[in-house]
Amino acid sequence: MIEVRNLSVAYPDGTKAVSGVSFTVGDGESVAVVGANGAGKSTLLCALVGILPASGGTICANGMAVQKKHLPQIRAAVGLVFQNPDDQLFMPSIYDDIAFGPRNYGLSEAEAEKRVSEVLAALDAGHLKDKAPHKLSGGEKRIAALGSVLAMRPSVMLLDEPSSFLDPRARRGIIALLAGIGLTKLVATHDLDLALAQNKHPVAQRKGGLFADGRASDILQNVHLMAQAGLELPLCCQASKRA
Amino acid sequence: MRDCGRTRWWKGAVTIADIKSSIGELYAIEQLARGASAVHRLHPMAKLIATAFYIIAVASYGRYDAGGLMVYAFYPAVMMAVSETPCRFLLRRFLPALPFVLLAGISNVLFDTQTAFFIGPVGVSFGVLSLAVILIKAWLSVTVVLILAATTPMQDLACQLARLRIPAVLVMLVAMTYRYMGILSDEAHAMFTAYTLRAPKQKGIAMAHMGSFTGQLLLRSIGRAERVYAAMKCRGFHGAQRLAPARRAAAADWVFCVCVCLFSVLFRVVNFSYLLGRILV
Numbered sequence: 376m377i378e379v380r381n382l383s384v385a386y387p388d389g390t391k392a393v394s395g396v397s398f399t400v401g402d403g404e405s406v407a408v409v410g411a412n413g414a415g416k417s418t419l420l421c422a423l424v425g426i427l428p429a430s431g432g433t434i435c436a437n438g439m440a441v442q443k444k445h446l447p448q449i450r451a452a453v454g455l456v457f458q459n460p461d462d463q464l465f466m467p468s469i470y471d472d473i474a475f476g477p478r479n480y481g482l483s484e485a486e487a488e489k490r491v492s493e494v495l496a497a498l499d500a501g502h503l504k505d506k507a508p509h510k511l512s513g514g515e516k517r518i519a520a521l522g523s524v525l526a527m528r529p530s531v532m533l534l535d536e537p538s539s540f541l542d543p544r545a546r547r548g549i550i551a552l553l554a555g556i557g558l559t560k561l562v563a564t565h566d567l568d569l570a571l572a573q574n575k576h577p578v579a580q581r582k583g584g585l586f587a588d589g590r591a592s593d594i595l596q597n598v599h600l601m602a603q604a605g606l607e608l609p610l611c612c613q614a615s616k617r618a
Numbered sequence: 619m620r621d622c623g624r625t626r627w628w629k630g631a632v633t634i635a636d637i638k639s640s641i642g643e644l645y646a647i648e649q650l651a652r653g654a655s656a657v658h659r660l661h662p663m664a665k666l667i668a669t670a671f672y673i674i675a676v677a678s679y680g681r682y683d684a685g686g687l688m689v690y691a692f693y694p695a696v697m698m699a700v701s702e703t704p705c706r707f708l709l710r711r712f713l714p715a716l717p718f719v720l721l722a723g724i725s726n727v728l729f730d731t732q733t734a735f736f737i738g739p740v741g742v743s744f745g746v747l748s749l750a751v752i753l754i755k756a757w758l759s760v761t762v763v764l765i766l767a768a769t770t771p772m773q774d775l776a777c778q779l780a781r782l783r784i785p786a787v788l789v790m791l792v793a794m795t796y797r798y799m800g801i802l803s804d805e806a807h808a809m810f811t812a813y814t815l816r817a818p819k820q821k822g823i824a825m826a827h828m829g830s831f832t833g834q835l836l837l838r839s840i841g842r843a844e845r846v847y848a849a850m851k852c853r854g855f856h857g858a859q860r861l862a863p864a865r866r867a868a869a870a871d872w873v874f875c876v877c878v879c880l881f882s883v884l885f886r887v888v889n890f891s892y893l894l895g896r897i898l899v
């Protein structure tokens with residue numbers, strides 16, 4: 376569960392990327408944060424795991440305030456999948472990369488290996504195990520990055536643009552895959568079909584501030600609201616409107 | 619991707635394509651290191667100690683003792699054959715070191731002109747002999763280190779260094795530099811490609827753009843490194859790298875290690891080629 380109250384985040388150069396944002400993601404809920412490029416989605420997710428410090432407001436993840444002393448526990452429970460999988464994968468092989476988190480949390484090699492096999496089986500990606508990250512395609516990297524976070528068995532997943540860099544089929548695959556992961560999820564995206572697939576309310580973000588929070592169908596099909604957020608309606612809705 | 623460096627439109631792009639290809643080769647070592655031969659399966663610590671002993675023994679030879687060194691070719695030859703490390707790979711890797719080795723030995727050739735022995739009618743001076751010894755020593759040492767690197771993943775080596783009480787910071791520095799080098803070269807490569815695609819007639823990067831190009835490269839790599847570090851922290855990294863827990867060395871590993879060390883010391887102390895000569899004559 377994540378509770379954000381009046382959160383503001385500023386970069387060292389003074390850019391205010393997030394200001395006055397409040398929302399709650401309940402246990403087992405799946406929430407989409409939608410917003411145009413530069414709306415502050417990535418910044419928001421980074422702040423939730425304490426990579427970027429909040430300049431105002433409070434964040435509470437799994438009952439703990441996001442503060443320096445709680446960071447190890449919070450990061451074990453809240454997994455962040457980065458926008459760019461190249462940032463996420465840094466070990467010599469996918470195996471080592473997925474095992475990185477479990478090893479850091481003190482699991483034995485046998486346990487870590489079991490985790491890796493489980494995750495790869497769940498993602499249907501066993502063939503990637505011994506490959507080097509820099510030799511994978513965009514979609515494969517995306518899957519591997521997802522696996523590296525799933526291996527930590529988080530209770531909350533934060534996903535930053537999980538459908539970017541993907542071809543339509545891989546994108547559908549990821550959307551279905553995410554739907555199958557029964558964890559609490561916060562998905563930052565401007566892929567509105569993906570947002571629509573998140574069963575709970577999306578929150579829309581514009582220039583750092585949150586301005587809408589409600590049911591998926593209400594927000595994402597509201598032409599006026601979407602235009603304000605700098606976004607377009609999902610294709611499926613556009614088609615139905617035209618018909 | 620490495621092959622791009624050799625296609626025509628890359629000509630003139632020497633520097634960056636070169637960085638890219640040499641770093642690509644570094645990762646090629648890593649691919650080799652993932653083999654499964656008997657040498658690969660030896661415990662990394664056993665290989666590390668054996669290699670160190672071997673190098674010390676070779677380095678301690680006298681400057682004219684070319685004969686004594688000959689037997690030492692045995693160890694790398696066996697290791698190379700068993701591990702199936704390509705010979706071409708080892709030779710090509712030695713080339714960059716060659717100029718330095720020659721530089722170190724060349725002055726001997728010039729100053730030490732006294733004749734040591736004759737091969738037929740040609741007199742060989744002590745200087746030439748010592749140059750040969752330096753070459754052999756360097757070649758043997760570089761080859762065994764390359765074989766070690768080509769049969770042991772970097773992570774395992776770093777882990778063993780840590781177990782040898784080399785300060786964790788240093789070990790981590792090595793491991794991280796190794797990782798970040800790839801990132802830096804990726805950034806350089808991507809930027810360079812973007813640049814050349816929009817300046818097709820130009821060779822390399824114009825001097826006028828060099829400043830901003832390198833500046834941007836630095837900033838981008840720092841940004842990239844920061845994000846990678848953030849991703850590591852998110853998965854429980856606290857600064858001290860927790861490497862894969864090492865497997866315990868088996869008896870066979872120690873037998874290998876002791877044999878190589880004994881071999882190195884024994885041949886160093888006892889002059890077998892001399893003895894052999896005495897017996898045969």
Ligand SMILES: Nc1ncnc2c1ncn2[C@@H]1O[C@H](COP(=O)(O)OP(=O)(O)OP(=O)(O)O)[C@@H](O)[C@H]1O
Binds near residue numbers: 391414
């Ligand atoms: N390192 C940084 N330093 C200063 N400002 C930054 C930095 N990173 C991002 N910003 C600014 O913060 C704002 C929000 O950026 P953020 O990356 O969170 O957007 P986003 O919603 O994730 O966009 P996208 O959809 O393109 O990923 C942008 O205006 C951006 O210019």
Ligand SMILES: [Mg+2]
Binds near residue numbers: 416417
């Ligand atoms: Mg973003």
